[in-house]
Amino acid sequence: MKKILSFLLLMALSTSALASAEDASAHLENISQFTSLIRWSGVLFSFFIILASWILLRFTNKLVETFSSQFVQYRMVLQKLQSFFQFFVYMSAGLVVFMVSFRINDQILTLIGGTLAVSIGFALKDLAASFIAGLTVMIDRPFQVGDRVTFEGNYGDIITIGLRSVRMRTLTDDIITIPNNKFLSEVTMSGNYGALDMQCVIPFYIGMDQNIDLARDLIQEAASSSRYIHLPKPVVVLVSQDIADNYLAIKLTCKAYVVDTVYEKLFETDITLRVMKEFRKNNIYPPMIAVRTTMQP
Incomplete structure (x- = not known):
């Protein structure tokens, strides 16, 4: 019995050694073939x-x-x-x-073809995803060229919608290129959605003891008389209380439509300057903070 076990063990070791020798010879052959291709x-x-x-x-x-x-x-x-x-x-x-x-030779060409196929496949994966997403954007139309949109903290106008990417011009005149597949998973906000006019929201703050009705009328008048106002749509001034830095304030939010998105910031500046001038003239002061004493005549 011991002789039989010894014989079987010897056969297993011989087979393993033979297989290892064959693998080593195969590796050596592959290395020699590769080195023969090198000049x-x-x-x-x-x-x-x-x-x-x-x-x-x-x-x-x-x-x-x-x-x-x-x-x-x-x-x-x-x-x-x-x-x-x-x-x-x-x-x-x-x-x-x-x-x-x-x-x-044929071996090198096969190696090159396989490498290129794998590399191109990986490179085109994102491109194909962006291409399909571009078709989805064009069909679903979450925004259009010329829209003023907010996307991932960026705010500006859409200037081109391509099959691979969308280009946005920010208000600081920067051009941002966004891959189309980003729009499939992120939220996009369009301010005008194909229209020239767009709503602008401008907040104002006054003290709790100030004339709220007069302040509201002054904001309404300043917005309605702006050269950039889009009058076919209403001007709304909302009043609410606001708590910030341990003091109370009255927040008056002006919601008005600018005639063209190009004039958005000019519209906000125009209304803000008009309102602040009228507030000073009518002795309407901001909340009780350090800047209030500097604004009093």
Whole structure:
């Protein structure tokens, strides 16, 4: 019985050793096949190509910086050309390095094809999601071009709706590019939804002991007489109590429509200046805070 067990153990060890030897030989064969595809002289030459590309890019960067400082009006054009040139150098250097470093055959082409297919698949995943989301945005129309919207803390006008992204111009004249798939999961608020006019909400605060009715009438008159008002829609002034920093105040909220979203901030400024001027003239003061004493005549 012991002899039989010893024989079986010896056979198992022999089989395992044979399998390990076969795996090792297979790995060695794969390594040898891969190394046979490499041109070692080309690899050495590739280092010079990379070095020359790096020197060329550094030279062009310095050249663009020099010309941009001397010819400011052409700075944007030069920077765009520089970006295209850098991309061309990167692609050309990469292609040349690959061509001189490897012997091209069916195995290399298969490897390249598989790598490209996987890379393109991962790269196009988000692009395909944005494309489908773009179609959804165009069909569902949560906003339109020209709308003034709020999205993820950004506030501005929609200038383009594309198949991949939406571009927004903020009130500080910044251009924001938002992928379309963002709009499928986030809340978007449109202030005018295709119309030129839009409601503006402007708060005012006065003390609890002030003439509330007079203050309300003054705000109503200031909003109604503004050059930016859209009179076909009503002007509403709401009154409420507000508690802030351990003091009470009367909050008067003016809700009026501006004739065009372009004039939103001018509309708010115009009404605010008119109301504050009338408040001073009629001795209507803000809540009992430090600034109140400076406003008294």
